[in-house]
Amino acid sequence: MTDLTSLGVKDIRDGVRSGTFTAREVATSFNAAVADAAALNAFIVTTPDHALAAADKVDAARAAGEPLGAMAGVPIGMKDLFATNGVQTTAASHILEGFIPRYESTVSQKLWDAGAGMLGKLNLDQFAMGSSNETSYFGNVSSPWRKSGTNQPMSPGGSSGGSSSAVAARIAPAATGTDTGGSIRQPAAFTGICGIKPTYGRCSRWGIVAFASSLDQAGPMARSVEDCAIMLGAMAGFDPKDATSLQMDVPDWEAALNSDLRGKKVGIPREYRMEGTDQAILDSWEQGKAWLKDAGAEIVDISLPHTRYALPAYYIVAPAEASSNLARYDGVRYGLRDLPDGSGLQDMYAATRAAGFGDEVKRRILIGTYVLSAGFYDAYYTQAQKVRALVARDFERAFEQCDVILAPTTPTASFPLGSMNEDPLTMYLNDVFAVPASLAGLPAMSVPAMCNEDGLPLGLQLVGRPFDEQGVLNAGLAIQQRAGFSARPEKWW
Numbered sequence: 001m002t003d004l005t006s007l008g009v010k011d012i013r014d015g016v017r018s019g020t021f022t023a024r025e026v027a028t029s030f031n032a033a034v035a036d037a038a039a040l041n042a043f044i045v046t047t048p049d050h051a052l053a054a055a056d057k058v059d060a061a062r063a064a065g066e067p068l069g070a071m072a073g074v075p076i077g078m079k080d081l082f083a084t085n086g087v088q089t090t091a092a093s094h095i096l097e098g099f100i101p102r103y104e105s106t107v108s109q110k111l112w113d114a115g116a117g118m119l120g121k122l123n124l125d126q127f128a129m130g131s132s133n134e135t136s137y138f139g140n141v142s143s144p145w146r147k148s149g150t151n152q153p154m155s156p157g158g159s160s161g162g163s164s165s166a167v168a169a170r171i172a173p174a175a176t177g178t179d180t181g182g183s184i185r186q187p188a189a190f191t192g193i194c195g196i197k198p199t200y201g202r203c204s205r206w207g208i209v210a211f212a213s214s215l216d217q218a219g220p221m222a223r224s225v226e227d228c229a230i231m232l233g234a235m236a237g238f239d240p241k242d243a244t245s246l247q248m249d250v251p252d253w254e255a256a257l258n259s260d261l262r263g264k265k266v267g268i269p270r271e272y273r274m275e276g277t278d279q280a281i282l283d284s285w286e287q288g289k290a291w292l293k294d295a296g297a298e299i300v301d302i303s304l305p306h307t308r309y310a311l312p313a314y315y316i317v318a319p320a321e322a323s324s325n326l327a328r329y330d331g332v333r334y335g336l337r338d339l340p341d342g343s344g345l346q347d348m349y350a351a352t353r354a355a356g357f358g359d360e361v362k363r364r365i366l367i368g369t370y371v372l373s374a375g376f377y378d379a380y381y382t383q384a385q386k387v388r389a390l391v392a393r394d395f396e397r398a399f400e401q402c403d404v405i406l407a408p409t410t411p412t413a414s415f416p417l418g419s420m421n422e423d424p425l426t427m428y429l430n431d432v433f434a435v436p437a438s439l440a441g442l443p444a445m446s447v448p449a450m451c452n453e454d455g456l457p458l459g460l461q462l463v464g465r466p467f468d469e470q471g472v473l474n475a476g477l478a479i480q481q482r483a484g485f486s487a488r489p490e491k492w493w
Contacts, residue, residue, distance in 0.1 A: 004029040005170045009074050009227035010254075012173055016058060016073030023055035023062075023073030027117055030075045033171040034119050039493035042156075042166040044080050044138050045088050046120035051075040054117025070234045072115030077166045077175035080121035081128055082108045082218075083207040087118075091209040092126045092136035095329045095336045095356025105207025106239045107176065107218050114234035119172055122162030126358045127326065128178055128211040131186060131430040132420065133161025135360040140417055143191055144169035144489035148455035151492065153417045157187025157410075157430075163221045164191040168489060174222035174231050178208060180215045181314050182409075182434025185446040188221055189409035189459025192448040192487060194476065195221040196228050199466050200441030201246035203232075204239035212321035213244075215314075215438050225447065225476040229253040232469065248467065256470055259478040262296030266475065267402030271307040272433060277411040280452040285408050288449060288460045288479060292406060295478035300402050304394040309387045310436040315428060316371050316384035317439075322361075323368030329356065363424065392440040399465050404475045408433050409446040409459035433461060443469045447476040448485040457487065 004026050007015065016023050031048040058072045083089050083101040090096040104112075112118075125135040132155040133141040143156035143165055156165040160177035164187035167175050177184040179197035188195030196219050203218040210216060220231035233253055239245040268289065273282070289299050331337035331352030338351035357365070371380035398405065410430055420427045437444040443466070446459040460479055464472035 005033045008223045009174050009230050012074045023058040027051040027055035027075045037171045037493050040165050041139050041141050042162040043120040044123050047118050051117035051119050058115050069115035075117040075119045077122045077172040078118050079176045081209045092124045094137040099335050106204035107235050125159035128159040129360050130158040131427050133158040135358050141165050154414045157190035159183040160187045167193045177221045178218050180211050181438045182431040184219045185409050185434050188446040190414040192457030194228050196445040199443045201244050202236045204242040204245050206241040210325040212318040225480050229473050258474050264297045265300050265402040266292045266297045267302035267405045269304045271304050272407045281408045284449045284458045291479050291482040302398040306390045306394050310391050311432050313384040313387035314435045316380050319364040319368030320372050320381050323365050388439045395440045404471050405463040407461045409461040413452050413456040437463045443472045445472045445476050447479045449483050451487050
């Protein structure tokens with residue numbers, strides 16, 4: 001039999017439907033792969049019984065001749081930001097360690113309803129704050145990739161580093177991620193997989209631990225554009241429990257996939273040629289243009305003039321919202337409670353938060369509280385929101401000239417774990433190409449293009465109009481077919 005862990009979402013779904021193999025065989029294979037890959041530290045909690053129970057349900061439905069869902073028989077990893085009924089949900093923090101929800105997030109419930117099973121809860125940067133997956137209370141996640149000729153642990157990207165590592169290592173065919181300022185796209189680029197952030201509001205935020213509510217958006221991470229289209233179709237949809245949820249029909253993105261781009265225009269933003277970007281990244285960008293041109297697209301130059309202000313605006317808006325969202329963790333109702341002898345309420349707040357939050361989370365809370373404080377609100381937060389509006393307007397004007405935008409996903413390939421810990425500003429620059437689309441709420445995807453001279457993957461980013469996930473997926477498919485990216489990490493774990 002084919003090594004089942006080498007298969008992606010589409011092949012597993014089709015194989016289960018045709019009876020080539022059973023859903024239980026798939027779940028058993030991936031459960032074993034997860035157990036064998038503990039060295040990656042991709043999972044905080046494993047749930048092999050959940051995967052097997054979902055598989056048995058699918059096999060029984062098939063035997064009874066019942067219709068099967070879009071994700072039937074596919075076991076996935078669930079980023080530990082999604083509340084899962086009866087399974088610990090921590091956001092990779094100490095302050096939520098041991099918290100077991102009695103409810104299910106809307107996105108995870110939609111996936112279970114579509115026939116998926118859960119392999120476990122995936123590690124991440126604490127409260128989704130980080131670009132390298134080094135801020136988790138449960139330890140660093142290691143990328144399955146290594147630089148050629150070395151065994152130095154490399155970053156899988158962040159915050160969805162557990163998701164990217166698991167998919168790239170073939171211990172999960174797909175995983176959920178969340179993207180606030182690039183946290184699906186950047187780790188996807190670092191590990192040679194695909195990941196799409198849909199239009200803000202496509203996927204419900206209900207039951208997802210909040211970081212920055214006006215930016216957070218769930219999306220799929222998988223090995224191919226087709227697999228992302230299938231999984232996104234299962235995740236998306238209106239949710240009355242989420243006030244930001246879009247009341248729109250979910251298109252059949254998989255059925256409408258088409259890599260013929262004749263009549264389409266691809267915009268190349270001149271402002272994305274930034275100092276400090278690796279030459280290999282720029283070369284892959286040029287190659288991406290050639291691939292899309294070969295697919296029939298016309299390449300046009302565009303301008304996004306406020307790009308250089310997007311990152312500083314993001315690092316005001318996002319921490320401000322985090323400061324508000326994380327105020328709920330105080331030791332009173334759930335999670336960690338640190339109550340020193342003889343202490344009062346304020347002492348408990350301080351002790352609980354000091355012990356429960358990591359350094360990066362504390363840094364962002366302090367920044368956010370500062371920019372929201374009296375005397376600074378207008379100087380920082382109001383100005384950042386104005387910049388955000390200008391960034392969105394830049395995209396509106398650009399899409400009058402083109403149908404989709406092509407850019408690098410990241411300025412560099414993956415870097416060694418620990419190499420940027422002393423310089424948070426340089427770490428923040430990792431999201432410089434990803435943040436603008438997040439500020440504007442646009443659909444954006446990273447697709448693997450090639451490997452650099454160190455043997456590390458490089459990703460290309462595609463940004464589309466609001467609600468035009470199809471255009472993004474189609475352009476991604478055109479790149480995927482021409483890039484023929486088949487590199488995979490050599491197993492060291």
